[in-house]
Amino acid sequence: MKIDVHFTPIGLVPGDVSGRAVIVIDALRATSTVIAALANGAKAVIPAATSDEAIRVASNLEKDGVLLAGERKSIKIEGFDLGNSPREMTPEAVGGKTIVLATTNGTPALVAAQGGEPVLVGAAVNFSALLERVRGLLEERGDLVIVCSGRERQFALEDAYTAGRLVKALKGRKKVDLNDGGLAALALVGAYPDWDAAFQSTTAARQLVEANLAEDVGYCAKPDRFGVVPQYAERRIT
């Protein structure tokens, strides 16, 4: 049994994910936001790398059913319907809608994970549901890849901690072959008392506090808010 953890998508080559079960994590905040949106009734989320790409993608869709969402430096993009906060993804706001989401770090990770079968979207907020789903996959395949989005092409602690919690829960007492990223992620779990302590200590959290979005950190650090495990295929998350 084998689990590989990658801390950023940059060094990935297609061979690292091709045909393997893949989890993508951007816990602060893109994958938490995607999970909240789909759990609250959105039809689909389409990730875009930039705000321009988001506008272009949205212009090819039926206007009524589409919302533009996204952030730059944590702040909602001007003219967009929503930011990148999971707290905005209420049933009233997103029910029945397709959301085009522009995110700095989450989108490159999803793109790098293309070729995975399946590509699942994970965060603390759907932790137990994800774990359940992945446990079955791992039993079946004997193999799993976790791709952390990281932050500005660098290591992000909240993603690595989330990966570590997954590795720890999946591993149990079994002997699992971990790559160096998997070993380090596991070490992180022992270094923080809980999700909140880990998430609050990160650079991403500091940036959210500065942007007056401190509540998002606590929100994203609370596990099991939602029971959905979104899947990314053909450039859509459903």
Added chain:
Amino acid sequence: MKIDVHFTPIGLVPGDVSGRAVIVIDALRATSTVIAALANGAKAVIPAATSDEAIRVASNLEKDGVLLAGERKSIKIEGFDLGNSPREMTPEAVGGKTIVLATTNGTPALVAAQGGEPVLVGAAVNFSALLERVRGLLEERGDLVIVCSGRERQFALEDAYTAGRLVKALKGRKKVDLNDGGLAALALVGAYPDWDAAFQSTTAARQLVEANLAEDVGYCAKPDRFGVVPQYAERRIT
């Protein structure tokens, strides 16, 4: 006081290192090899990204005083004088010579660190000497960057563990501002009983064992073999 740890050089931008004190680590094995060579009397080590580049660089130097060294997939490059093992860098072999060293992971890290002032070469094998040198720099500047070479553009545990040992020793009881990489490196220190346990658990170690170079792992995991702190400037390490 601020210490940033980067787990690979890939996501680095010049602004991350420019004018800052930088340490480059490729503990298995390139920086260990460089330290051994210079401690044992080599005049300089010139890092090259590929074997072709190494040959080209060497051809511009006086033939007598030059040795070609390097590896691909841990094995000595055919036709080269030496591999990339610190155990080969004996006073008899390297005394008075300039070594052109082709390494997969170490060279990109050194290149990414260009602009640092100074750029120092670190590993377990010169740990205490490095610590002493850097402690002074950190007091003076209040700021330090550690660049891990990683492995095939991915996280490498031995480099991160070495970074973590440095962070822990430099920090002591002081309040130091650490980036997410620094926090994770520090967590790794607590997860392994000693240098050897950490190094032996890595993917790089497994590959060295397969290449019949198991002794290199133990060699590189033994701290303080040497008292030199090499410096990289103008494409040479001296």
